[in-house]
Amino acid sequence: MKKLSKITLDFLNRSPKLFIGNEWVDSFSSETIPSVNPANGEEIFRIAEANDQDVDHAVDAARKAFHKTVRDMNPSKRALKIQRLADLIEDHLEPLSQLECLDNGKPISRAVADVKAAAAHLRYFAGWSDKIEGSSIPVHSPNIMVYTRREPVGVAALIVPWNFPLVMAIWKMAPALACGNCCILKPAEQTSVTALYLANLIKEAGFPSGMVQVLTGGGKTGALLSHHMDIDKIGFTGSTEVGKKVLEASSKSNLKKVSLELGGKSPNIIFDDADMDRVHQSLVWASFYNSGQECTLGSRVYVHKKNFAEVVDKLVQKASELSMDSGLLNPDLGPLVSKEQVDRVMGYIDSGKNEAELILGGQRKEGDLSGGYFVEPTIFSTSNHNAKIVREEIFGPVVNVTSFEDEEEIIAYANNSRYGLASAIWTKDISRAHRFAHRIEAGVVWINSYDLFHPAVPFGGFKESGIGREMGKSALELYTREKAIWTQL
Ligand code: NAP
Ligand code: MG
Numbered sequence: 001m002k003k004l005s006k007i008t009l010d011f012l013n014r015s016p017k018l019f020i021g022n023e024w025v026d027s028f029s030s031e032t033i034p035s036v037n038p039a040n041g042e043e044i045f046r047i048a049e050a051n052d053q054d055v056d057h058a059v060d061a062a063r064k065a066f067h068k069t070v071r072d073m074n075p076s077k078r079a080l081k082i083q084r085l086a087d088l089i090e091d092h093l094e095p096l097s098q099l100e101c102l103d104n105g106k107p108i109s110r111a112v113a114d115v116k117a118a119a120a121h122l123r124y125f126a127g128w129s130d131k132i133e134g135s136s137i138p139v140h141s142p143n144i145m146v147y148t149r150r151e152p153v154g155v156a157a158l159i160v161p162w163n164f165p166l167v168m169a170i171w172k173m174a175p176a177l178a179c180g181n182c183c184i185l186k187p188a189e190q191t192s193v194t195a196l197y198l199a200n201l202i203k204e205a206g207f208p209s210g211m212v213q214v215l216t217g218g219g220k221t222g223a224l225l226s227h228h229m230d231i232d233k234i235g236f237t238g239s240t241e242v243g244k245k246v247l248e249a250s251s252k253s254n255l256k257k258v259s260l261e262l263g264g265k266s267p268n269i270i271f272d273d274a275d276m277d278r279v280h281q282s283l284v285w286a287s288f289y290n291s292g293q294e295c296t297l298g299s300r301v302y303v304h305k306k307n308f309a310e311v312v313d314k315l316v317q318k319a320s321e322l323s324m325d326s327g328l329l330n331p332d333l334g335p336l337v338s339k340e341q342v343d344r345v346m347g348y349i350d351s352g353k354n355e356a357e358l359i360l361g362g363q364r365k366e367g368d369l370s371g372g373y374f375v376e377p378t379i380f381s382t383s384n385h386n387a388k389i390v391r392e393e394i395f396g397p398v399v400n401v402t403s404f405e406d407e408e409e410i411i412a413y414a415n416n417s418r419y420g421l422a423s424a425i426w427t428k429d430i431s432r433a434h435r436f437a438h439r440i441e442a443g444v445v446w447i448n449s450y451d452l453f454h455p456a457v458p459f460g461g462f463k464e465s466g467i468g469r470e471m472g473k474s475a476l477e478l479y480t481r482e483k484a485i486w487t488q489l
Contacts, residue, residue, distance in 0.1 A: 004102075004328075007095040011197060012102075016048040018216065019199035021061040022209040028053040033189050033218060038105035038335040039326035039372040045103070047192045047216035055184075055224045058213040062155040062182035063230060065210025070182050071152065073208070075130035082126035082177055085205040086119040092201060096194055100166055101327040103193040105334040105373070106290060108327055117453075118170040124455035125174035125475070132179060132476060137484075145487045150480040152180035153257055154232040157225040159246070160195075161238040162188035162337045163293040163395075169195050171470050172235040173212070174455075179479035181233070182211050186225060188238075189218040190338050222246075227253045235478060237261040237295075240393075240419075240464050247467075259468030259478045261295065261460060263393040264421030266442065267414040268298030268450065269404075272306040274426035278448065279311065284318040286424065286450035288377045291333045292397035293341070295465075296422040298450055300390060301401045302410055308403040312381070315401070316360050319377040324365060326372070335373040336396060342373045345396030349378055352389040356382030356400060385416055393419065407432060415441045420462030424450050443469070 016032045017024040027048040035045040050058070089096065097111040104111075134148035158172040169185055176183045187195035199214045215221055219242070226234055226249035233256055236246045240262040250256045268286050270279055286298035303311045325331035336342050342364065349362050361378035364370070378398045380389055390400050404410045414423060414436075423442040427433050437445040443461045446452060453459065458469035468478050 004098055005094050007092075008098040008102075011095060011099060011193070012045050016046045016216070018048050018050055018054055018058070019196065019212075019214040020054075020058045021065075021213070022203050022207075025057075027051065033216075035103060035190065035193060036338070037102050038337050039328070041339070041371050041373070045193055047189065047196075050215040050217040050221045050224075052224055054215060055221065055228060058184050058215050059155060059228055059230050061210040062184055062213060065208055066152075066154050066182045069208045070180060070211050073180060075132070075180070078177065078180060079126040079129035081205050081207050082122050082129065082174065085201060085207075086122035086126070088201040088205055089115060089119040089122070089198075092197070096166065096197055099193045099197055101334075103191045104162060104165055104337055105327050107332070107334050108330045110290070111327065114164060114167045118166050121167070121170050121455045122174045125178040128175070128473070128476060129178045129180075132480065134482070143489045145489060147485050149483045149485065150179075150476065151483055153479060153481050154181060155230065156181045156183045156233040156235060156479060157186060157228070157231050158183055159186045159222045159225065159234060159236045159238065160188060162191040163290060163295070165191040166194040166198065168237050169198065172237075175470070175475035176235065176479045177207075177211070179476055181479055184213045184215055184225065184231070186215050186217065186222055189216070192216045223249065226250065229254045231256055233257040233479065235259050235470075239263055243466065257478070257481070259470070260466040261470060262421075262464060262466045263395075263419055264295045264297070264461065264465050265300055265391065265393050265417050265419045266296055266298050266422040266424070267300045267302055267417075268424045269410055269414060269426065269436070270301070270303045270307065270311055271425070271427035271429070271432070272304040273428045274307075275428065275448065276307065276310070279426050280314045280318065282450050283311070283315050284322070287315065287399040288319060288322060288333060288397045289451065291336055291375070292345075293337060293395050296444070296451060297395075298422075298424060299394065299399050300414075300417075301399050302404050302413060303401060305403040305405055308401075312359065312379070312401050316379060319360055319379065322377055324369065324374055324376070333377070333397065335369075336375055337373070339373060341396065342375060345375050345394055345398065348389055348392070348394045348396070348398060349375075352378075352380045352387075352398070355384060355387040356380040356389060359401070361397070385413060391417070407435070411436060411439050415439075418464045421465035422446070
């Protein structure tokens, strides 16, 4: 890793402000929250905490901009600005990836990949800006004409988590802007730095004042947004617990539109006829990618009993070889995001030790890394499908491996979850693969692969994993509302 660039260091030295109406403003309370480098626990930055007055200020700026300029903006101009933002993100790849790496802890090469993915996502949605169409509907009367329009919702608050800070922000912002909305981005309190950096690029890209605000703060700020009477939409990614609170806040305020991308406990199923070389290559990443802080993590691994010993041995070997260090040194795995997350994950590991066999890991990293939030890749094995570590989302580098015997049995196990985000099946039997794909209760199925994403492909969960589909054409539904217009001729 090269030294941190001057732009990165200068950005970390700036004072905590909020971005409202294309300006950097002080928060009303002047309260701040520290942001920590999870590789060593040291404070690197402070963010402002937006209170009710700041939220009102941001909503007012967004609402005015929506009525004054944004609602009637030429869609191809919107597209150009979104493309310009993608260009700027690519131009600022170095500081953005360095800041993401420092703030979240992820390996620098992964941060670079995230920044590139954010730009690609913007480009895909820029293309939709001038293709948002309604329809004309025949109602079998010569004297009546009906057509529909898809209109922007107005002001959308985008509340995002800390595991993929920039990418999650852009997953929401790109369709919100393409559909002609104004938005208020609320990054997670642990990882707000790249959202703030993005604000400067938004201004430079030429978006009109008020089209995008960035409000930092903790859960209180998120709750104020979800309860606000003049916000039309919340796009949320995070825990199922908080997602339910957002939905409840909508029902108690103005019934704002809500889309939720929540937790998961995804089954990764390996049949005995799978291509084992590909399984071994993929499984270690499906199990420990982003140090396990991934909503699609394949945290329930099911292996056919014939290959169970071989697959588990190989997974143990590959997981033991993963390097772990500060993200700036580009290891395989970085630290977890925070002390709270380490405590949470270690709590699950402790409960796993009582209910399952510990096959690998189970410790925090000692020695040089003890100041940071490092947890070893951890593998448990239990066939108790009701064990806590099998039912609950851990959001850390922890998986459970279980053996199975036949197709009926494994579909029942796979669906035995309150979550339904992602799933994978490894088999050369194409009929079995598609039978499974049709019967699994999950929003995503990967056949002979894991964690494939593309901006054009809808993503989202069944059951308690969420409501709505981000990405692809489906995302346009989240950020528009449909109107039917009747004319008597
Ligand atoms: P979280 O609390 O759900 O955080 C997600 C976002 O919601 C953050 O911006 C958060 O602000 C905000 N928020 C918190 N309370 C809110 C409220 N009452 N109303 C509206 N917004 C609110 O997640 P977390 O605390 O960071 O992590 C806890 C667990 O959630 C993790 O261990 C993991 O299991 C799960 N998680 C899942 C995903 C996913 O992609 N599925 C992502 C992250 C976390 P603050 O930053 O102040 O909390
Ligand atoms: Mg939280």
